[in-house]
Amino acid sequence: MRLLLAALASLAALVAASPAGPLPTGxxxxxxxxTGGGTQLITAEAPALGSTTxxxxxxxxxxxxxxxAGSAPxxxxxxxxxxGAxxxxxTSTTPTGLYGLPYAFGIKARPATAYPYVPVTERSWWCQDNASRAYNxxxxxxxADCRAAEAEHLVSYEAQYAHALVVAFNYDRPVRGRGAGIFLHVNGRGATAGCVSVPADAMRRILEWADPARRPHIAVGTRGGPTAITRY
Structure with missing residues (x-):
């Protein structure tokens, strides 16, 4: 009887600690x-914070x-x-959170996309120098105030930046030291320096699908815990 009472007490405590109402489904x-308020969304979900895939x-x-509409590793x-906060x-970490996607760019020719597309040239850089007015x-x-050692010469990343989308992490009001140059781009040889990457065919399909008039965002997170993608 004492074991039964203890089990019932544990169950009651669990129910009391559970969120009110049914859990979201679907x-x-x-x-x-x-989801950013639009009618398109990209989710980038990892099993846990330490995951690289x-x-x-x-x-x-x-x-x-x-x-x-599609998915890819x-x-x-x-x-x-x-x-992300x-x-x-x-730190070579990918920031979690919900972010806008202001424009696309690439070394290769513009794909069939409705997105604003900026071609990479020999003069194209992404400034990551915390002391520069052009930070991020x-x-x-x-x-002159952005050191080459603290910037990415975009044309040097022939595979990764064949096609890409800018992720608006730390973008609208940049916080120095938070991070710069976060993109959704084509896979390189392995894990990224903080971006999200997908196979080249998937990146092309995403750009063909994406419509800025439908205000797509990207949500980056994990399957559970404080950085769970369902929090955004």
Whole structure:
């Protein structure tokens, strides 16, 4: 009898600690608190913070329902993922969170996409110098206050930047030291320095699918815990 009473007490405590109301069900975007307000969404989900691989899925919302338009294996930072609100530059971690996708770019010719597309030239750099006024921005020609050692010469990344989307992490009001140059791009040889990458064919399909008029965002997170993608 004492064992039965103890079991009932444990069950009651578990129920009391559970969230009120039914848990959300359905496709991943339907279980998220925020999808950016548009009718397209990209999710990049990893099993855990320390993971370097996971899945990217792109979604459409039509008639009030989210459906998957495609998916592909994804790669993340060499040191896994980190909370985007506290991430530090140079840690080779992919920032979790929900972000806009302001424009696309690439070394290869413009694909069949409705997205604004900026071609990479020999003068194209992404400034990551914390002391520069151009911090976390594309520049054509390296500014005097942005050191080459603290910038990416985009044309040097022939495979990765064949086609890419800019992820608006730390972009609108950059916090120095938080991180710069986070993209969704084509796979390189292994894990990334903090970006999300997918196979070349998947990147092309994403660009063909993406429509800026439908305000797509990207949500990066884990399957559970404080950085679970369903929190965004």
């Amino acid at each position: 496709p991943l975007p339907a279980r998220m608190a925020d 996971g899945t990217v899925t792109w979604w459409d919302r039509r008639g009030g329902r989210w459906t998957a 994804a790669r993340f930072g060499a040191n896994g993922l980190a909370d 506290t991430r530090r530059q140079g 921005r594309w520049v054509e020609g390296l500014p």
